[in-house]
Amino acid sequence: MSNPQQLRYSKEHEWLSAAEDGVSTVGITEHAANALGDVVYVQLPEVGDTITAGETCGELESTKSVSDLYAPVTGEVTETNQDVVDDPALVNSAPFEGGWLFKVKITEEPEDLLSADEYTAFTS
Amino acid sequence: MSEPPRHTTRHTALDSVHRALGATMTDFAGWDMPLRYGSERDEHNAVRTRAGLFDLSHMGEITVTGPAAGELLDYALVGNLSALKPGRARYTMICDENGGILDDLIVYRLAEREYMVVANAANAQVVLDALTDRQGGFDAAVRDDRDAYALLAVQGPEAAGILRSLTDADLDGLKYYAGLPGTVAGVSALIARTGYTGEDGFELFVSPADAEKLWNALSEAGEDAGLVPCGLSCRDTLRLEAGMPLYGHELTTATTPFDAGLGRVVKFEKTTNDGRFVGRTPLEAAAKRAETSPPRKLVGLIAEGRRVPRAGYPVVAADGTVIGEVTSGAPSPTLGKPIAMAYVDAEHAAPGTEGVAVDIRGTHEPYEVVALPFYKRQR
Numbered sequence: 032m033s034n035p036q037q038l039r040y041s042k043e044h045e046w047l048s049a050a051e052d053g054v055s056t057v058g059i060t061e062h063a064a065n066a067l068g069d070v071v072y073v074q075l076p077e078v079g080d081t082i083t084a085g086e087t088c089g090e091l092e093s094t095k096s097v098s099d100l101y102a103p104v105t106g107e108v109t110e111t112n113q114d115v116v117d118d119p120a121l122v123n124s125a126p127f128e129g130g131w132l133f134k135v136k137i138t139e140e141p142e143d144l145l146s147a148d149e150y151t152a153f154t155s
Numbered sequence: 156m157s158e159p160p161r162h163t164t165r166h167t168a169l170d171s172v173h174r175a176l177g178a179t180m181t182d183f184a185g186w187d188m189p190l191r192y193g194s195e196r197d198e199h200n201a202v203r204t205r206a207g208l209f210d211l212s213h214m215g216e217i218t219v220t221g222p223a224a225g226e227l228l229d230y231a232l233v234g235n236l237s238a239l240k241p242g243r244a245r246y247t248m249i250c251d252e253n254g255g256i257l258d259d260l261i262v263y264r265l266a267e268r269e270y271m272v273v274a275n276a277a278n279a280q281v282v283l284d285a286l287t288d289r290q291g292g293f294d295a296a297v298r299d300d301r302d303a304y305a306l307l308a309v310q311g312p313e314a315a316g317i318l319r320s321l322t323d324a325d326l327d328g329l330k331y332y333a334g335l336p337g338t339v340a341g342v343s344a345l346i347a348r349t350g351y352t353g354e355d356g357f358e359l360f361v362s363p364a365d366a367e368k369l370w371n372a373l374s375e376a377g378e379d380a381g382l383v384p385c386g387l388s389c390r391d392t393l394r395l396e397a398g399m400p401l402y403g404h405e406l407t408t409a410t411t412p413f414d415a416g417l418g419r420v421v422k423f424e425k426t427t428n429d430g431r432f433v434g435r436t437p438l439e440a441a442a443k444r445a446e447t448s449p450p451r452k453l454v455g456l457i458a459e460g461r462r463v464p465r466a467g468y469p470v471v472a473a474d475g476t477v478i479g480e481v482t483s484g485a486p487s488p489t490l491g492k493p494i495a496m497a498y499v500d501a502e503h504a505a506p507g508t509e510g511v512a513v514d515i516r517g518t519h520e521p522y523e524v525v526a527l528p529f530y531k532r533q534r
Contacts, residue, residue, distance in 0.1 A: 068179075068388065069196045071486040071493075072461045092463045094195050094388055094485055097516075123194070 033151075034060060035127055040150035041103040043085075046127065047144065050137060054109055058131040059091070059100070059122060062154045067093040070122040075100075075111045075133050082108060084141045089132070091122065100132070105139040167212035168305045168363035172370055176384055183387060184277035186213040191386040198389035199488045202352050205381035206311035208373055209390065211358070212366065215279020216304045217272040217286060221295035224270050226427045228262065231289040233412060233432065235422040239264040244332045244349055247420055248412055249282055254437035255408035256415070258282050259400065261349055263334045271300070271345070271360075275402045289433060305366035309373060310356030310393075312532075313380040318357055320376050322346070331355075340372030351390065353397025354532055392485045395494060398455065398528025404466055404482045405453060405496055411438060413445035416453045416527075451479060452504035455529055456513065456522040458493035461486075464513045464522070470497050471519055473510030478503045481513060489530050496527065 038046045044063035048056040064070065072092035082088040082102035089100035111133045115121045121130035145153060165186045167173075173180065178189035189210060191198060201207050219228060225237030234247035244263045248256050258278035263271045274282040279301055286297045309317060319326055324337030324346050334347035342365040350356035361369055374382065391401070400406050405415055412421050421438055423430070444450075456464065464484030469477045479499030487494040495513065503511055506526045512519040 065179075068191060069194050069486075072463060074462075092461075092486070094392060095190075097463065097465070120196075 034062075034147040036147045038127070038147060040145040040147065040153075041101065041141075042143065042145070042153065043101040043103070044154075045101060045103040047103050054134050054136050055104070056131050056134050057103060058126055060150070060154075061126045064123050064126045064130070067091060067096065067098060067122075069094050070119040073100075073115055073119050073122065073132065075116065076102075076108045078108050078111060080108045082106065082135065084139065091119075102135075103144065104135060104137045104141065106135040106137040108133050109136050110134040165213075167210055168366035169210045169212065169307075169370055172367055173210065178384070178386060181387065184213060184275075186276060188213055189384070189386040191388045192384045195386065195388040195392070196488050198383060198385040199392050201381060201383045202311045202354055202385060202389065202393055203489060204312065205383075206309060206313040206317055206377055207352075207385035207389070208370070208377065208382055209308040209310065209385050210366075210370070211306040211308050212304070212363070213276035214306050215274040215276060215282065216300040216306075216360070217274065217279075217283050218298040218300045219270045219272060219286065219295055220268055220298065221293070222268060223294040224268055225264075227286075227290060227293040227295040227297075228270060228272070229425050229427045230293070230432050231286055232260065232262070233421040233434065233438065234262070235425050236262055236264070236270065237427050241266050242333055242335055243330075244334055244347060246332070248406075248417070249285055250411070250434035250438065251408060252434060252437075254411040254434040254441050256402075256406045256410055256412060257285060257408060258402055259406055263345070263347060265334070265336075265345070278402060303362070304360045305363040306358060306360055307366065307369055307373065308350055308356060308358045309377070309382070310350045310352040310385075311354050311382075313377070313382065314354070314356040317373065317377040317380055317382060318346075321372055340369055340376075342369045342372075344369070351397075351399060352393040353399070353528065353530055354393075391483075392488060395483050395485055395496065396487050396489055396528065396530035398496070398530075400453075400496075401483060411441040413438070413441040414449075414451070418442055418445055449501045451498040452501050453482075453527070454497060454499055454504050454506075455525040455527045456481070456484075456495040456497055456511070457490065457525055457529070458495075458513075459521045459523065461493065462515045462518070462520050463493040464495040464497075464515060464520075469514040470499050470503075470522075471512050471514050472503060473512075475519070477514075478511070484513075487529060494529050495522070499524070
């Protein structure tokens with residue numbers, strides 16, 4: 032699997048798109064989706080919520096386990112992906128595209144976000 | 156300082172096949188086993204609608220032979236195995252002196268004086284030790300055959316058709332819970348019509364040396380019918396939908412067969428050993444208790460929402476009182492909703508009981524109490 036070069040990554044396996052007008056899109060990586068197995072339920076933060084980098088902001092349930100969703104940055108949630116709430120399998124089938132989770136207006140970034148190459152090395 | 160215990164992971168005869176197929180592997184009872192090959196949901200649905208192929212070589216086989224093999228098993232297990240006809244199989248249990256369940260088993264009577272006991276991987280040594288302990292005084296021998304067999308299972312509505320193309324054995328004459336020796340794809344096998352998925356299917360006990368040849372032949376023969384390799388993950392959701400208990404979850408040494416709603420496997424009317432068998436007295440008390448004042452009952456729960464109950468989560472009443480505990484839970488691919496098995500207080504156990512919820516990490520999610528199983532195949 033390849034991790035898109037234009038994204039940045041957290042060690043908790045979230046990806047973050049380059050900001051447009053200060054807003055970035057967040058999802059989980061293909062590596063994480065594969066490790067989870069079939070995702071059957073996603074709980075996302077709500078629009079307007081303030082999330083804090085490194086803290087839980089939702090959860091992902093798969094057949095065998097439940098995992099916390101961590102905020103990769105600090106900021107305000109501006110949009111959530113209703114498609115993935117209705118069809119959580121999108122997380123598995125298109126983790127970097129249709130399976131995106133939410134958008135966030137960033138107020139603060141942690142210093143330890145990884146580049147695609149660094150994340151690939153981190154997970155191999 | 157003493158040396159730490161050595162953990163040696165065991166691999167089945169099909170290990171290289173699983174790796175070539177790109178399986179996600181998992182440790183299960185000391186065995187490195189395939190969890191899934193791709194999507195566990197797709198594997199589950201393949202077994203319900205077409206066919207799935209499983210490697211179950213981690214299961215423990217113990218052979219009991221001799222003139223008194225049936226009498227020994229009548230004494231050591233809760234079932235009436237001397238009454239089993241050669242060629243037939245039975246679901247039974249082995250209990251400790253207190254009536255607690257040591258394991259649930261399938262016992263095949265292969266011949267007049269020969270039985271094969273199949274134990275769960277995690278309990279195979281416990282069962283072997285118990286049978287060996289209980290052998291004293293019986294003209295019978297207990298043999299550890301765990302290394303003698305690989306076990307492959309073909310399960311699903313297309314299973315019989317797939318197997319028929321590879322064997323001359325009389326599959327139509329082979330009833331559910333029966334087994335006969337035969338040849339499949341040129342390989343000597345014990346062909347058993349058993350399984351743990353709620354579907355029609357077969358379990359094939361073969362020499363480990365023949366396992367790969369048989370796997371490949373079954374894969375090829377099943378290709379047109381949509382047979383796919385299946386891992387332990389979908390096996391768990393299949394058995395849960397079928398309401399089948401799993402050792403360590405619904406069944407433990409703290410539970411008697413009666414407490415698990417499976418009292419029917421205990422046969423008090425045995426004709427051998429003057430009716431004596433290990434656990435008899437406490438099991439009689441457990442039978443009476445289950446009849447008159449059961450503490451808790453095993454029920455099915457179906458979620459109204461989408462959050463998944465997990466083993467150990469509390470079951471609560473409308474006022475928040477804890478009334479039970481989930482023993483197994485998973486999203487059901489067939490029902491499209493999360494389901495669970497749970498022990499709940501008898502007064503809340505009736506199907507349709509109002510106000511029952513599962514505490515899912517602090518939130519009380521509403522659940523419907525139903526009778527088991529969740530799924531029954533159309534025959």
